[in-house]
Amino acid sequence: MKQLITRTGIIYLLVITVAFLGCEDDDDSNLPQVVASFAQTINGDTGRVSFINLSENADSYTWDFGDGTTSTEINPVKTYPTGNYTVILTAKNGAGAEGTFEDEIRINIPLPITFPVNFDDANVNYEVSVFNGATFAIVENPDPTGANASTSNVGQITNSGAAFEGFFFNLGDPLDLAEQKSVRVLFWSDTPVDVLLKLEEGTGADVEVAASHGGTGWEVIYFTFDSPDAFSRFTLFVDGPGTTAGTFYIDDISQINTADIPCTDTLLEIPIDFDCEGIDYATKIIGNVSFTVVDNPQLSGINSDPTMVGQITNAGVNWENAFFNLDTAIDFAMDKGVRLKLYSDQALPILLKFEDGTEAPVENVQNHSGSGWEELTFTLNSSGSYNDMVIFVDGPGTATGTFFVDDIEQVSVMVPDPCTPETTQSLDAADFNLTFQTDPTASIASFDAGLSFVDNPDFDNAVNTSCKVGQIDRSGAALFANNQIDFDAKFDFNANGGFKMKVWSPNVGTNVLVKLEDKTNAVINVEVAAATSVASAWEELTFNFDSGESGKYDKIILFFELNTNTEETYFIDDFRLFSAGGTGVGCTGGPTMDVTSFPVDFENCEGFNVSFGANQSREIVDNPVSGGINTSDKVYQFIKLTGADGFGGFQNIFNTGSFTNNSTITFKIYSTQPNQEVRLEIVAIPNPGGIGNPAPYTQTLATANDWVEMSFDLSANPFPNSSDETVYTMLVVKPGNVDPGTTPADVTFYLDDFNITPN
16 A cells, blocks of 8 residues: 555656646746744743644644644644743645744743742742731842842832731742751841741641841841641741831741751850850860860760760869859759760769859769760759859769760759658548648647657658658656547448558557547447567558457547556657558548558559649549459549640659569559650669669550550669669659650549569
8 A cells, every 4th residue: 555655646746747848838836825824822821822823825734843742733732831942834735835934932931939939030920918918029139238248139028017917928849847947038127026937738737936036137037847747838927916017128038957057156054065156165164174076976876966065085083074164054943953965885973063053062973874875864952053064974983085965954853852741631530541731639639648740850761751740758657648539430440451550669669559449438449559660760550450340439549658657759640541452441632641562552542642743633533444454443543734744743652672673563554645655763762962763764655545554674774773772762653754845635544553573
């Protein structure tokens, strides 16, 4: 077929040739002449071109669009990107005549606004919307000085004086804050003013940040956001909630890394991260060690960022130190902790001391394990403010080497009270609990055994840290010296197993007798005795009564050394009923008693009486979610409200020897919110300042609305004072730990069945 078409063409050409040669009188001008021509319409917003074919005497057409594409349509439509194109139309007719026509097409599609924004690109459609009275225009820089000395275009903002007037523009590409979280802006104002930048229409909640302008003309201002989201709308308010009227200018809006914001501070003040080039560290940090600021040479662990750190080089001299002469005093009136990161490859003590203050110098020692970068928190028990901070690496020792310090900040820490105030007291038979929260002496009759409401003379121990106790001064002239309490109802020994009482006696073997009577008939009575086993120390004695004694007695008579002529002073506290098991008694709003040993099941009102942090509460309650692995009657409820101190928790001092490094703490926990960090701390109490505590133990409770058993192996973090582990007596529990920070949403925890077992 192809050959046939080709031959036909040849024959056709020969016939035409003969015809023309045989007609000498014909003229070429009689052939139809092809005139090629076209016009076009252009949509400037989209680059769509509609070609209008104006050719004459033609019946076929070939279009060359100038971008490598072609068409044979009569009136084609073509969409171009921005650029210049030469379009050629070739028109032909059946007689073989043809003609061409070409034209130059310029396409300029307006671009959307994208970062960076400088108002100088003629191809960009700077479509800006205004609101609440503000106006916006693009003008030539009226003041090419200072931070913006170029004569380029800028954005002119005119405020009418209304609150929250401003402008916004939509972005062609979203501003993504996943990595670069700061926006840099050149801004002109002749008056000090705050500028509010709000990012909207994003993948997350709207965010806004304010920056202050000094009113000196062109200045660079920065906005740093705490969000990982991307946003498609840029909204700016000049003096957002205020009513400042006037004309302002904006230019060169760009996104940068927060670390690239230059630091213009000159004052050495806490927090200190050594990254501010404006601070003269060399003259403000002295001492008798070699100290310099260097790039972090140990990018690892908790300090893997390539930032600046302080380098301390010890020569091996006792008490050599880095001395920080602070320009702004640190005030310990509220937050009494200082946290820092320190790098060491040696295990040694770190002493942090504050001097030149409104109170006596204060110091604290924490032990570094030598594992590289470690975070150390120092508790400074002072309410003063101090101008000088001193860091001693291996203070009294002679360790040599190079160490690094970074990220020194003031934090809120738990400072144990010297004594624990009582929170409840009851002189009712149903829930008797004599804690000396208030003076009870008016309700207690004393016979040759004077009872006084006094300060606890020995609160620095694991058994009784209460602030107030009862003092009994026994007279040697009376064989039956005693104290008596009458009640309005009879004691129930079906629900209660008897009485417990904390006693301080100067002697081992002191006889203590609890006698119960019917106050209307003294013949009806029963008595139980116990003897002290330690001298000049608190201990808890137990007085058991059988259930058969229930409902008989409404009077207590307490004897020390009955039927003797002993003249002595004793102290008592926390004289109370204790539960025989089951549902317990009198626990609403509790705990009513401190717990001193494991296990802890909250069934008899014993619990963690000390909690800390704002917007939290704790009490023993009936188990509201009984089921699964926990069907017990009573549990410990701990609530943290939105905005609560993230570090909030509770604590308890246990008997000496309760904690060993080679043991595991277990407990059951229920949370109303998922993904809650649970942090445990083991603390040496008392601590004269030289005993280090093990690093905190942290786990994440991923599950919500279900009982889970958590297990913390204490051997995971070594006890620094390994030669005497008995110094560690306090357990600190921080459910929902957020440190630093605050609790993001209301959360309720229920806890139960604390225990410790050897590994």
